[in-house]
Amino acid sequence: MATLVLLQKDLREFDNPALYNASRRQKPIIIVHVMEKRLGSASKWWLCESLRLFRQQLNESAITLLHLSDSADIQTMFEYLNDRIEIETIYSNGLDFELPDDMANIHESFMANLIFEPQDMTKEFKIFTPFWKFIRANCSPVKPLSNPEWNRKNHHVDIEFDEYNELPMMTGDTNWWNKMTPYWKIGEKAAQQRFKLFVKTKLSDYDYKRDFFCEDGTSKLSPHLRFGEISVRQMYDQLNIKKSNERYCAELGWREFAYHVYRNHPDLTKIPLNPKYRNFWPEFNDDHLKAWKTGNTGYPVIDAAMRNLWATGWMHNRLRMLVASFLVKNLLIPWQHGEEWFYDCLVDADPAVNPFSWQWVAGCGTDSVPYFRIFNPMLQGEKFDPQGIYVREWLPELVDFPTKRNIHQDMFKQPNLRPNNYPAPIIDFKSSRERTLSTFKAIVASKVINLKKPRLA
Ligand SMILES: Cc1cc2nc3c(=O)[nH]c(=O)nc-3n(C[C@H](O)[C@H](O)[C@H](O)COP(=O)(O)OP(=O)(O)OC[C@H]3O[C@@H](n4cnc5c(N)ncnc54)[C@H](O)[C@@H]3O)c2cc1C
Incomplete structure (x- = not known):
């Protein structure tokens, strides 16, 4: 037995x-x-x-x-x-x-996989802040359990299972995944070490540094959380006792919220939560999608982020927001294409958080970015990578760009500064922004017509 x-x-x-x-x-x-x-x-x-x-x-x-x-x-x-x-x-x-x-x-x-038992949530929330307030006030976080106590005599099974003994292995072209190896230490022990080190060395500056993608200011625990190599309940239990850890705990809260929404809408990956967006998406330019995926749009922050994703399987949160906004709101490409590409490339690709976040950026999800908020990659680069350290790291074409110049802005103002081997912008930011504003404004103003199935007499 x-x-x-x-x-x-x-x-x-x-x-x-x-x-x-x-x-x-x-x-x-x-x-x-x-x-x-x-x-x-x-x-x-x-x-x-x-x-x-x-x-x-x-x-x-x-x-x-x-x-x-x-x-x-x-x-x-x-x-x-x-x-x-x-x-x-x-x-x-x-x-x-x-x-x-x-x-x-x-x-x-x-x-x-979650801090709070989902069935303790008695109602559906559409906005994060009331969700997080409610759950913390009315539900108890699940306390972490200790390690299982293994007992060789009772637990060991002395049978050879030839049939299901083989673990999955990567086959085919090794180049792409060998590239990711130096960036990661995988497994439960590595996850615990990363968490410990983050708490000791980075957590106190998290509030301030978490948006600066040129710095290594976040925990990078997402793939460990994705595969359950570390328990989110253990993390919350340890951190929630201090007021100063509020910001970090709230990020774990966003993860809970994504799962809350996913639980209520299991078709989140394909279907916009806001019905107004369901039948809309114009034809789009395939070459633009390819340029976005390969990091060849001519916008340094976007290209660096996409090449960083390809090389390491990970991208900083602010950059995820920027590249997603660029795809959906400048290139006017359906968010589902971005969601799929992220899902294939991310080591932390999460069935709930990824589609939730894409809908959030695209403005068709719940508690989403309003349609008129369109990130400006030049300004964002200037603010969160002021010396261009990040873009130079991932774009060899820009390594020699003069340091006294603004690497995020100047080649748009003076095209002769753009290195010959770096692509020209595939789209004009200002006009693409205006196009999107008028298109999305029309969607938001539209009425949803619910067609009912005709009833048989
Ligand atoms: C378009 C888009 C797609 C995304 N896809 C994924 C995905 O597939 N998997 C994934 O885990 N995260 C995803 N995120 C959320 C977020 O970008 C990552 O969780 C975060 O960058 C992971 O880095 P970290 O572990 O250093 O985060 P930290 O800042 O150290 O945060 C700690 C943990 O909190 C959670 N968290 C942080 N930010 C968010 C957030 N905005 N939403 C939900 N949970 C969050 C993560 O579990 C993270 O590991 C996506 C965000 C966007 C905008």
Whole structure:
């Protein structure tokens, strides 16, 4: 009689309710990681390494970790395991697919990915501030659990599982993901170290430095949170006791809010929350989309950010806002194209936070940026990268741009300053801004006509 633990976004031992409860049962344990339905390429790279390390970690306690590459095959896998060792109970921390009845009947699901239990939220909120106020005042943050206590004699399963033993591996062209390797340390131990170091060295300046993309002022914990290598409940529990950590806790709150919205609107990835935007999007220029993806728009901040994303799998929050605004509000390209590209390139690509944030920037989400707020990449660059350190780091074409000049502004005013090998702007900022303002103004003023299905007499 064994316990089966199904994991997806929760690759840690500390504060892992499914593992913690399984360990308390003192029965043999089999852990199976089930591939998520929506995974981008960069996050797949992260996952492969994270799983390899997690298996190593669990092996030290003689615990078995298997892998299922497609959740559609869950029943077959269950029968395979049941033939070898009878499964009595199944635990998980939530799954992105339905279990067949015979499994569902013995399944218990816990929550591990959020600070507050979603079912404690009795109403739907559309605006962040009242949501965050309400949840903090009326719900209790979930307290983190300790590590599971493994007991080799009771928990170890002495069976070879040839069928589901292989972990996923990256194949094909190694160039693109090898580039990301130097930037990251993956896994639970690395996540704990990063958190500790951030609290010790950067948290006190976070409020001030968090917007300066030329500085390393944020925690970069997002991919660890994405794969559950660190518990958000542990972070909140440790930080929420100090008033000065309010700003950082509020960022974790935005993550909670994105999940709140996603829970109420699971089609967030495709469908604008604001119905006025549902049937609108004009034809767009494919070359513009390509230039945006490859960092060749001729706008230094936009290009540096997009090349930074390609090379490292990560981008600073302010830059995410700028490049998203540029795509949607200057190039007038549907936000779904940006969402997809981000999802494929980000190591932290999150099924709730990514579409939520894209809708937020595009103005069609909830508590969104108003349509008339269009970020100016030249001014933003000047403000948050005043010496051009960031753009020079990612754009070799601009390395020799004279330091006494304003790298964000001057080549737009004096085109002869633009290096020959750096592209001319693909669009004029001022006129594209005006075009968008008039287009979006018309959308906002429009009436939504809800066509009802004709009823059969
Ligand atoms: C267009 C767009 C797409 C985005 N896509 C993602 C995504 O796929 N995955 C993702 O985790 N974040 C996404 N974000 C939110 C945010 O940019 C990242 O969470 C943040 O940059 C991660 O860096 P950090 O860990 O250093 O953040 P920190 O500033 O150190 O913040 C700590 C944690 O708080 C959470 N957080 C911070 N800012 C936000 C925010 N605005 N919304 C929700 N949670 C936040 C993250 O979990 C983050 O790790 C997106 C933002 C935009 C504008």
